[in-house]
Amino acid sequence: QVHVVESGGRSVQAGGSLRLSCAASGRTFSIYDMGWFRQAPGKEREVVAAISWSAGNTHYVDSVKGRFTISRDNAKNTVYLQMNSLKPEDTGVYYCAARPLGALTTIAESAEYRYWGQGTQVTVSS
Numbered sequence: 549q550v551h552v553v554e555s556g557g558r559s560v561q562a563g564g565s566l567r568l569s570c571a572a573s574g575r576t577f578s579i580y581d582m583g584w585f586r587q588a589p590g591k592e593r594e595v596v597a598a599i600s601w602s603a604g605n606t607h608y609v610d611s612v613k614g615r616f617t618i619s620r621d622n623a624k625n626t627v628y629l630q631m632n633s634l635k636p637e638d639t640g641v642y643y644c645a646a647r648p649l650g651a652l653t654t655i656a657e658s659a660e661y662r663y664w665g666q667g668t669q670v671t672v673s674s
Contacts, residue, residue, distance in 0.1 A: 550574040550646045550663045557642060557668030560634055568629040568668060570644030578622040580646040580663075581655055584629045586670075588640035595656040596642070597629060601649045607656045611637070634672045641667040 556568040570582065583598035597618035598607040606618055612631075620627040627644065645661035654660050 552644045552665040554644045554665045554668040557670045559671040562672055562674050564634050565632045570627045572625045577625040579649050581649050582627040583645045585643045586640040598655045605652055636672045636674045639672050642670050643667045
């Protein structure tokens with residue numbers, strides 16, 4: 549089992565940067581794929597980025613490609629989301645989630661993720 553806790557969300561001006569962190573418990577963190585998801589007011593939750601257990605594969609939603617970078621440090625049981633050139637449409641609650649390693653074809657599917665954090669609020673103002 550994995551317990552995850554997000555941090556780093558805050559209010560920022562458009563064009564600014566933030567780095568979200570997700571600290572995970574559990575000695576088997578290194579064999580979990582990890583994902584960042586977000587939910588904006590009135591919208592469905594969507595995947596933002598995901599990273600395989602070995603960090604050898606990543607996935608990004610088209611709207612954040614070139615601006616966001618997901619990474620992980622298995623020695624620290626932590627996954628990061630570096631967000632640059634933030635836009636107002638990036639506003640939302642950002643969730644970290646974990647799933648036991650699985651097929652890369654499903655790494656972006658929220659239903660695949662078993663363990664979720666409580667979320668951290670990111671607000672981008674214009």
